[in-house]
Amino acid sequence: MSLLKINPFRASQDLQLKVQSIEAQIKLKQVTQSTKQKLFLELEGTCLAVESLQANALSISRLAKSKLKDVGEFTQLQAENEWDDLEILKKKIITLFGDIHSSYIDDEVEEIQKEADHLEASLQGGDAKKISIEIKSLAKHIKTFCDNHRPSRESRKIIALANHSLKKATNVLQQKVLGQTINQWNLLSIRKEGVYGRDVF
Numbered sequence: 001m002s003l004l005k006i007n008p009f010r011a012s013q014d015l016q017l018k019v020q021s022i023e024a025q026i027k028l029k030q031v032t033q034s035t036k037q038k039l040f041l042e043l044e045g046t047c048l049a050v051e052s053l054q055a056n057a058l059s060i061s062r063l064a065k066s067k068l069k070d071v072g073e074f075t076q077l078q079a080e081n082e083w084d085d086l087e088i089l090k091k092k093i094i095t096l097f098g099d100i101h102s103s104y105i106d107d108e109v110e111e112i113q114k115e116a117d118h119l120e121a122s123l124q125g126g127d128a129k130k131i132s133i134e135i136k137s138l139a140k141h142i143k144t145f146c147d148n149h150r151p152s153r154e155s156r157k158i159i160a161l162a163n164h165s166l167k168k169a170t171n172v173l174q175q176k177v178l179g180q181t182i183n184q185w186n187l188l189s190i191r192k193e194g195v196y197g198r199d200v201f
Helices: 008-027 033-066 072-125 128-148 153-200
Strands: none
Touching (some): 008 072, 072 128, 072 153
16 A cells, blocks of 8 residues: 555655755755756646645545544544645745756756857867757757747847857858968969969970
C-alpha cells in the first residue's frame, strides 16, 4: 500500500518537507539547467501527489459528514483543515514552478548575450569560417529560445541586441567573403598577366 493510503496526514507532512527541499535547491547559486529540469519534474510529481491527497481529504470529509456520528464532526474538520493546508502547499508549488522557469529563462538569455559578445569580439580578427559558424549557432539559439519561451521586457531587449549583433556580423561576413573573392580574382588576373607576359617575351 502507498503512503497516501496508509496515512494521508503523514504523507502531507512528507510532501511539505519535499517542497521545502526543492525550494532550498532552487535558491542555491549556480544551479545547472539540467538540475532545474530535474527539480521541475520533481515539482510535477509532488503537485500530483498533493492533488491526490486533496481528493482523499475531500472524500474523508464527505464520509465523516454523512456516516460517522460521534467522531464525524471532528474528522470532517480535520479533513477540511488538511485540504486547506494542501491548497496552500499547492500554491507554493505553483510559485516554485514560476521561479524555476524564470531562472531558466534568465540563464538562457545570459548565454545568448555571451554568444553575442563573443561574436562581436570575433569580428575584430576572426576569419570568415569562424564567424559563419558563430552566426549560425547564435541564430539557432535565439530562434529556439523565442519559439519556446515568452521572455520578459528586459530579456527581449537583450535578445534585440543579440539580433543586432547577428545582422552586423552577417554584413561583416559578406564583406569578408566579397573581399576574399575580389582578392582571389585579382590574384588570378595577375597570374594570367604574368603567363601572357612570358609568352609575349
